[in-house]
Amino acid sequence: MPSGRLRDSTRRLRRSHWLVVFALGSLLVALTPMLGVAEPAAAGHAPGHRGDVPFDQKTAMSSPHHPAVPANAKEPAAPVLDREGWTVTASSAETARENGRAANVLDGDARTIWHTEWSGTATPPPHTLTVDMHRTAVVSGLVYRPRADNPNGRVGEYGISVSKDGQDWADPVGTGTLADDNSAKTLSFAPQGARYVRLTVLSEAGKRGPWAAAAEIDLLGDPGTPSATVDLSRSGWTATASSEETAGEDGRAANVLDGDAGTFWHSRWSGGTPAPLPHSITIDMYRTTAVSALSYEPRQGKANGRAGAYTVTTSTDGTTFGEPVAKGTWRDDDTVKTATFTRAVQARYVRLTVTSEAGGRGPWTAAGEIRLSGPADPSAHGSWGRLIGFPLVPVATAVLPGDKMLAWSAYAVDRFGGSNGYTQTAILDLKTNKVTQRRIDNTGHDMFCPGIAMLADGRVLVTGGSNADKASIYDPATDEWSRTSEMNIARGYQAMTLLSTGDAFVLGGSWSGGRGGKDGEVWSPDTGTWRKLPGVPVGPTMTDDPDSPYRADNHMWLHAMSGGKVLQLGPGKKMHWITTTGDGSLTDAGTRADSGDAMNGNAVPYDTGKLLTLGGGPAYERKPATRRAYTVNASGDRVEAARTGDMDHARSFSNSVVMPDGKVAVFGGQSMPVPFSDATSAMTPELWDPATGKFTPLATMAVPRNYHSVANLLPDGRVFSGGGGLCADQGCATNHPDGSVFTPPYLLNADGSLKPRPSITGGVPPRAALGTSLTVKTDKAVKSFVLMRAAAATHSTDNDQRRVPLTSTRTAAGTYEVSVPDDPGVALPGTYMLFALDAEGVPSTAKFVTVS
Template identity: 75%
Template sequence: MQSRRSLAFIRSLRRSHLLVAFGLGSLLIGLTPWLGVVSQAAGRAPAPRPAPSDRQPAVQSPHHAIAPANAMEPAAPVLDRTGWTAAASDEETGGENGRAGNVLDGSADTIWHSKWTGTPAPLPHSITIDMHRTAVVSALVYRPRANGTNGRVGEYALGVSTDGQNWAGPVATGTLADDAGAKTLSFAPQGARFVRLTALTEAGGRGPWTSAGEIDLLGDPGTPAATVDLVRTGWTAAASDEEAAGESGRAGNVLDGSADTLWHSKWTGTPAPLPHSITIDMHRTAVVSALVYQPRKDGPNGRAGTYAVTASTDGATFGTPVATGTWRDDDTVKTATFTRAASARFIRLTVTSEAGGRGPWTSAAEIRLSGPASPAVHGAWDRITGFPLVPVATAALPGDKLLAWSAYAVDRFGGSSGYTQTAILDLKTGKVTQRRIDNTGHDMFCPGIAMLADGRVLVTGGSNAEKASVYDPATDSWSATASMNTARGYQAMTLLSTGEAFVLGGSWSGAAGDKAGEVWSPDTRTWRTLPGVPAAPAQTADPAGPYRSDNHMWLHATSGGKVLQLGPSRQMNWISTSGAGGIATAGLRADSPDAMTGNAVAYDIGKLLTLGGSPAYEKTPATRRAYTVGVTGGEVRSARTGDMEHARGFSNSVVLPDGKVAVFGGQSYPVPFSDATSVLTPELWDPSTGTFSPLATMAVPRNYHSVANLLPDGRIFSGGGGLCGDCATNHPDGAVFTPPYLLNADGSPKPRPVITGGVPARAAPGASLTVATQAPVASFVLMRASAATHSTDNDQRRVPLVSTATGTGTYAVSLPADPGVVLPGTYMLFAIDAQGVPSTARFITVS
């Protein structure tokens, strides 16, 4: 039951010059070598927000509908193909008209096909689009042939070039699903004249063929690559005109960090005519490469349409525009990527038309400026990896593998069909393999997840709400285990210090009622109920009731089988899992409100950080707030730490080996299946200062149904988002982020410590290891292999270790004896040098 976009729909999108911007793209960690074939209105009252039914489907027990009404809105322009040409590595001209140019003729009934008469040309096959002009490009849209299955692209690589002669490494790689749906292969936006698609395999393995019905290219989606937000401290804004009588529409509102305030052109009395301009004065000179424009979120009036951006060093002389264009009439955050970086103090945005043509108005909620990222300060993103599904849930595995799964289909959910689409990314080769799991009778969409003591992955509930399944990475196999006593979806899980697995909540799926806790035993493979642990004390005050209020709880397992439930409800609770269980208050999370769609991460022993979230699951503003929660015995202390620069709901957070925490993606106004108000700048929290700093901008939004995982090389995988069928916010892809601790200023990798021996496959709590390293190191740390879904990862845990040098390059490394500190399971052991650079990890199971 795959996605099928009708030809009429695609053509209608092309006519409006709009199409899905982000979709299948790819990241191949080490495509070696890069293939030789590739290396060549009247009143101004704010418009009301839509009612819930306008944006998010009503509950269809036990499942949502597939997507909201506006989900089909595409996110980037289809580039005009006038004057384009196409050339292929080979083409069929004997048995059929399979010339390369057919991919540009507007008809899916004509195709490019690799040569098959006589001696067929072997894979790989490539086709190169020459736009005969340079343009910002962000994706290639591939439409398989409409009249058959042969030649559908499987594994692929994308390259870009400005001259057709010099091709760097691939900008995207990945694997496409074997179906007839249109595929969008995304990459970081960049200027190019030539774009080359290379097919490495045929999707169905039916032969050495490649074919394509149509190919389009997408333009600037409004997400600049390799940039970072400039700090706005001390900035001021001035406008050509502003509304100060009928509302507070001052220019300075675009710099206050709130999307609830706005600059508006003058509209009382005689409205000021277009054009309107707003000038940012940074009060210092900086290199600027993009302007980020956030429209007002309370209505459409004044959305910027046609615009120009100019720069100045003195505020008097502004040169030729560094960016021009026309923004779409929607509420998504927009970026004007400069054709050339500008060293300037003043940046001016001039708007010459209103996007919706409703009147002579201009408004803006927020304006930010971006500059070139420094790898040693902001980190760097690798190429994008395309998956044959939307990775809604992921788990890091030994052997440099990342397990991903979604639902019964590669791009939609709600089937309760008893099977699940899965994929595995091999981090060494970059290849993604797909498999449908039928033998467990379990559609594992919206599950609970716990990494077990022996390294297996326990997945519970979701669409088939009572089911439970176990994945064994040692055998790459799935098996069914006993069903839960209570059917659940969106539930929370954690492994306990006893080695059992605890689950709580999950009213998204299954019959209504309090979703009290229960525990799974690895010895008996059965569940026992905990009548003393009702879900109600741990719920938020979401207006949707338990359906939303008991979702995605933040659970932290401690000694003696106890669990601290520290969110998203403002009320924290201690949970006992022995006998019938019990739940008791642990106090409030300082002055935090409920924070659904936020998350928590254990960054040190007994120390957790909570980030973002919103009072309700959707359509309420997210917060910038972050809190630390300290646990000492039965005492819980919570305090507010520094705020994030951006408010975030549906973000993902990952603790690094050095104890810092990176947060990716999210929305300032969380709405499922939407990329509006996306936050594209990750941030890094430093526990030593309690402050956040910006990281390099993401190329793809990561919101609802996105994930992030720490990898064994100290980098981070960030991917997913969407899973809403034929919509514009499906992101069946991911990318690996390299944190700044691994990079020099020029982007080259820093020398890293190396663990050369002494790490057994298994060790008991309290054991002492004799670890050998290639050169002296400063410390060792255990990072628990973890699993993520729906912004929640209760498996994350960082455990600094006590170590003593015993000789040149040898260390006695002590594991904590308390299984409430070093929770049973599989860990990544990192060595960290005196400069804070981590080694590549060695896997060890502690139990």
């Protein structure tokens, strides 16, 4: 037996499943004043108990028929499936020297383990563990609990596959790499029907040996998140309810369609006797269309009226409603819920009937917003790939040459705080979807909540954060991190941009390193030192956040232009010109039309000197976000701003990405921004078209992407969207250590197959000087070329992304002279992805080129 493998019984941990005790009978709830009138009040709960009886490890014992969830973990977003009748088999199991049978992962006892064979000659990976549920169920995730007494065998790189018959195994539904610790891991994937679920272990997390082990395995059921659906337009819809409150408050049914989660429908409660359950609300779309899911957003701010048990029925005439197309019971929390229909149906009317209040607090029902979804058309709405698991929450990301993406987080995979002097990082190989993990110690820098600038030579400069004065550089050519000189002003949540001169500019950042005084400074790549800019004070650039300056100077939108100049165009309502020569200067550049402050919104350069700003809100958190979007046109010293079309969803903490065709996709966000919360999540991305100024919906996401999420354009024209959460509380239900790749509509046919795309076959050197021409060869005729800057994202901000349309001339069949701009304020120095687009706007896979 390998050294250190003996289990010490004194260190064994008994893991028990959650004990949930429901109160019997009715709960009498006092009426409390709201807006000067009486309204049902939420029952009080002791902090930390979530309304349940406190967990008692001595009396709540696990059963092999019931899911085993770690006692220190929070309830997962999807239901844990009952394991009664399940069996499990493994490709390898140690039975000679210890009880390492596969069946141990289903016995409810964390002290017993499955372990691959190690006596004699150890079986090399890959190792497989296959669960047979002996029935078909909707499955959306696997919960892996490592053995507690010994690190050997912890799962590192993994794949998850599902099958309906145990014979036909399609491509993996989830892949990734797990962190080398003993916490329970939830490996999510798109919900689908299956009988068999297989975990394939490709490597041991700590590379200590060829082993794999597990204490317990659980499977998650239907989380109520639709796949391959898209929001239907609510224009012209009406809503009616069996009961609504109009005397004591504005609880009209119509409020569920107004796009404002702050208004809500509420069943009647005034007048002495509340209207009894069940309550129903009926949506009339005034047209018959295909519907496949209903999304329910609870009222925000109070728990009363959250829908519990429900059914959804549909009708074509408003009179005859058939059998339920969806039914179930929603959890008692404030997150958006979805009822996925058993099949898509043609309907004009959709009725939600609620038969119980989720928390059992009273006979009420309420809803903030209700949306309906239909089947997605990939050619119009795009599609999502499988979830990729990361060994950390990807809070910051940077796209690298060689089809790689760098991600980093904090000192630990699931927590932050302090100044620990090291950072957890990972690299995603975009060709294989493999993720490798690495801890960076040599720079003495905890790079959580940093500023980022992609340098002219392709390196990544990361500043501040938890270690607020530090600065580090990642070199993709050598895969090495190094330190550079410390900033003059310690910062966290600051904004950065590369300048046209090749220097890097930083401003703001009171989250860390003390509050206030985060004036501008510049870093030189020639000297590796920082220079203060006394003429660039931070004060005029700040928002009017009530928690100023701590929240008021965060995540600024910076756009570098010619001559070392910068346009600061948000998130404050006032814009400014910044110069960086000498002491620097800051002058007024007007306002973004009628926009207010838009903290945690986005600014995206979609064309030369043209930017789209969207979303955000008047404060960092707990103030409603906006649906509004604006265009900003900067030319010379002039800045013109105008309002463009509104998004369908209000969003803060979202991420936006400009595409090679000039359209802008926005992912995730909340209508009421609250860090570490998945409430009020916008699950439907949207696409803005500069030709029309309008937003259209894209295919619905499987995972909320809010605070601490990212999005990046990839070299094949797709988009990575991931992260969110990083709660300091281990097992936090809103931690999302994963991501997924979105395939935009321009790459897809209506049946989901890939459109033929052009290819760049030659003529792109690794480096190109400003003002030069490239002789680019393609395999077929193309219409245009565009440079897309390799970019870095964190905290809803990406000041590195930039789209540069190029002039080109066809000189022969498949040969084009492509001109690189001569102005470094247009083609900012650095690494770009060169795309060719055909007449239909289908982009090639990019070729990397460094412009200087």
